[in-house]
Amino acid sequence: MKLSAPRIAPLSDAELSREQAEALEPYFWGNTSNLMRTLAHNPEALSRFTPWVSYFCSRLMHLPPRAKEIVILRTGFLCKSGYEWAHHVKSGMRTGLTESEIFGIKQGAQAGWSPAEAVLIQAADELLRDCFIDDATWAALRRHYSEDQCMDVVYTAAFYAQLSMVLNTFGVQLDEGLKLDPDLKRD
Structure with a gap:
């Protein structure tokens, strides 16, 4: 870990705009991580990040x-x-x-x-x-x-x-x- 405190703090539910909440929606399987709540600051980037990250979490991946x-x-x-x-x-x-x-x-x-x-x-x-x-x-x-x-x-x-x-x-x-x-x- 390089930093002992976040440079960009994860967003709480109360801080989320509608666009941010929509971008986070695919990740609401339990508690949403600090990572996703940090990435939600830029909902456009997060929504484009989602398909790529889903490949690594899917059965589509060929690597065991x-x-x-x-x-x-x-x-x-x-x-x-x-x-x-x-x-x-x-x-x-x-x-x-x-x-x-x-x-x-x-x-x-x-x-x-x-x-x-x-x-x-x-x-x-x-x-x-x-x-x-x-x-x-x-x-x-x-x-x-x-x-x-x-x-x-x-x-x-x-x-x-x-x-x-x-x-x-x-x-x-x-x-x-x-x-x-x-x-x-x-x-």
Whole structure:
């Protein structure tokens, strides 16, 4: 987490304009997160954000849920996004990741992963470092994943890197009940 307080505060129900409330409507499955209530400041952007984010939450995605969470967690960790990390630790555990494996995501591809999972971490590392997956890593991805799944690896890392930039820069604070990982504390 880069900031200890939001630069752009999440909107309460009482503060929402009609347009903001309409843009938030797809997210009202329980308590709406600090992220969505922050993004609601710009309802036009939020309404266009919704279809893309829904792809990552849908069954349309080709990448298996566990693989997707590995890519998201590695991306969130590399981007130092405490918010993203805290949310996706819970999601990752629902896909079968163990606490030990979640710790291993922070350590990188050499932390005892299967070849199919190590290459996911390697791909995320390269995308965040170089904005590109090199030929050797792409070939390794293709040994384990279909072309559509490989595309989803890139889409996932790119989307969650962008989201991490938003979270970090706007200072979106953790939602109630989430804990900041000690490795992602403010500098």
